[in-house]
Amino acid sequence: MKRIAIVPALNEEGSIGIVLDELRAFDAQLDVVVVDDGSIDRTADVARAHGAHVLRLPFNLGIGGSVQTGFRYAHENGYDLAVRVDGDGQHDPGQLGAVIEPVVRGDVDICVGSRWLESSDGYRSSASRRAGIRILATTVSMLTHQRITDPTSGFQALNRKAIALFAADYPHDYPEVEALVMVSRHKLRLQEVPVAMRPRAAGRSSIRALSSVYYMVKVMLALFVGAFRRDIVPLDHA
Numbered sequence: 001m002k003r004i005a006i007v008p009a010l011n012e013e014g015s016i017g018i019v020l021d022e023l024r025a026f027d028a029q030l031d032v033v034v035v036d037d038g039s040i041d042r043t044a045d046v047a048r049a050h051g052a053h054v055l056r057l058p059f060n061l062g063i064g065g066s067v068q069t070g071f072r073y074a075h076e077n078g079y080d081l082a083v084r085v086d087g088d089g090q091h092d093p094g095q096l097g098a099v100i101e102p103v104v105r106g107d108v109d110i111c112v113g114s115r116w117l118e119s120s121d122g123y124r125s126s127a128s129r130r131a132g133i134r135i136l137a138t139t140v141s142m143l144t145h146q147r148i149t150d151p152t153s154g155f156q157a158l159n160r161k162a163i164a165l166f167a168a169d170y171p172h173d174y175p176e177v178e179a180l181v182m183v184s185r186h187k188l189r190l191q192e193v194p195v196a197m198r199p200r201a202a203g204r205s206s207i208r209a210l211s212s213v214y215y216m217v218k219v220m221l222a223l224f225v226g227a228f229r230r231d232i233v234p235l236d237h238a
Helices: 015-026 043-049 061-076 091-102 127-144 160-169 175-185 209-226
Strands: 001-007 030-038 053-056 081-084 108-113 155-160 190-194
Touching: 001 015, 001 043, 001 061, 001 190, 015 030, 015 043, 015 091, 030 043, 030 061, 043 053, 053 061, 061 081, 061 160, 061 175, 081 091, 081 160, 091 108, 091 190, 127 175, 127 209, 155 160, 160 175, 175 190, 175 209
Parallel strands: 001 030, 001 081, 030 053, 108 190
Antiparallel strands: 081 155, 108 155
């Protein structure tokens, strides 16, 4: 099974090397592509020094654009399995085995690591952010008719079918949340597995407390708009 790790990164020179070393420790044969989303620091140089293939975007597209770039690369190069790991160090590559296993068994098309599926001693975000995630989880669960506990998680494993869908179309504004609705509409099989998250290894989040309410309002609107979008034909069927 040809497999690749997609690592979106923006100004993560302080953490990207650690993430790549941990991916190599998990699976030395795993191909890794870092999508540098217009960084102004040494993210790309550090990633190359740690053995990753780097796709450097000419300007910042946002997380959705950078992640779709990674999926297109995976699709065009014939990968059967893709894992997504953020470049900030919050995802522990050592837990990838649990995320990959349901996909490799053929039970699901996409598996998502959830920090809320079971109680965990891992890193916990602020109370306001946890409340926002619960609201989103309830909304997404209603729209997909499936229990979702962590709609903002980018810690994922996908098979060829899911890679083709996201290579053809991937939400750019609030990608993880909106993508779950896409997965449901295209009748892809999805499962969550429990994982623990870590605090960022370096840098800072792009979502601030002062903007969290604004973010919630926009993502809720995007969810309901996404529920009525036209169907996108995956690249394998175009």
